[in-house]
Amino acid sequence: MTSYIEPLAQESTPSIIADKLRKAIGHGEFKPGAQIVEADLARKLGVSRGPLREGMQRLTQEGLLVSIRNRGLFVIDMTPQDIRDMYLAREAIERAAAFKILRDGDFETVGLALLAIVDQMAAADGDPAAVGELDIAFHELLVRLADSPRLSRMHRTSMIETRMCIHALEETYLATDARAIEHERLANAIRTGDVARTDELLSAHMDDAIERLVSR
Amino acid sequence: MTSYIEPLAQESTPSIIADKLRKAIGHGEFKPGAQIVEADLARKLGVSRGPLREGMQRLTQEGLLVSIRNRGLFVIDMTPQDIRDMYLAREAIERAAAFKILRDGDFETVGLALLAIVDQMAAADGDPAAVGELDIAFHELLVRLADSPRLSRMHRTSMIETRMCIHALEETYLATDARAIEHERLANAIRTGDVARTDELLSAHMDDAIERLVSR
């Protein structure tokens, strides 16, 4: 039971803008490689260019946008090399998160929470978009439950990049059955507190994803 | 031998400002918890508040600054909890970097390069500031040689936070002999391609650091 009285943290405008941009990029509203034209976007968001630029700097820092001086900011284009690098980072983060949960968290509860998502995944059978969202939800939950601000922050960026990849593939990204099973195994490994198996499955899971994404 | 002809990437002003701020924070020029007053700093840097604010947003994204709406930006204050979390993230990154080097890099060359820093560490014996810098150089080199843009970007933030911790301690942070030996063992594990031992030493190294920093 958390208290109702807590410091109220009003988000700054740049931070809100950054969130909107992340969502837009993750959902393919801005295509990879596309230029973000400040004046247009500022008008659409109903703010001036100042706060918008500040928000965009955040995404630049995250590596979701790349800056070319006097030319503008562009959405990154995920090369196969980028995909590999992103999964390297993602695996590092998620392994650390899983490890922390197994070491000093309630891994049984976490495992059950993850299995709930797996159930939904099985229920959403056939719908690639829904399964994709649940896939992301699974990994987001895993890291969130590790209760690490830094891992969460880094992971958020990786998940946007993952979304970009999934979105770029659309239909091609299927094999929903196999994915549900992979996630179920992983959730169970965590639920039972099996460190070695969690490591192994997580690693294999990432390798599979890379394989699916780059060999196309 | 690299070519002299390569695309010239001019850094954007916010990016330069962000770099300067990171250095300033890492070297204790801005104390933890201190407010960054925009007008003052803009005057000192010789730019207007616009670009400065954009640069500061980058550090906010990195978690080095925290924003309180209508109040301003403040340098983070590293609580013991923060130190633990930072080392969790750092360990995740460095393990991934080491693992990548051992898997598909020239680990022997990397190990030797790291040993060169260890030698300097032994030579700088007694000078805590010098040893501290070499400690950081060691870990920066490790991650840089993994050749991963994402791990490098994430690691940079962690290293600023590490610097903050070291700087906050100043004199207390000694035991230079022990540190040189720890690093030497680690470098040798990498040089010989020993995955398990690298993992183990890296993990122990981080735990030691946490111990030194929080138990004060």
Place this chain on the structure above:
DNA sequence: GGGGTTAACATTGTCGACAATCTACCTTTC
């Protein structure tokens, strides 16, 4: 004296305007 109100100050948040730069197209010249 404690609590509440008000006013002055400092700082941040936002905006519009201007300068600098790049791109693309057109013109000129050989």
Place this chain on the structure above:
DNA sequence: GAAAGGTAGATTGTCGACAATGTTAACCCC
């Protein structure tokens, strides 16, 4: 016809000014 040069348009980079907000201290009332 191809290359060099010039020009117009569009976009980003930067700045100064104003509005909004929060803080502090003085003052008043009970």
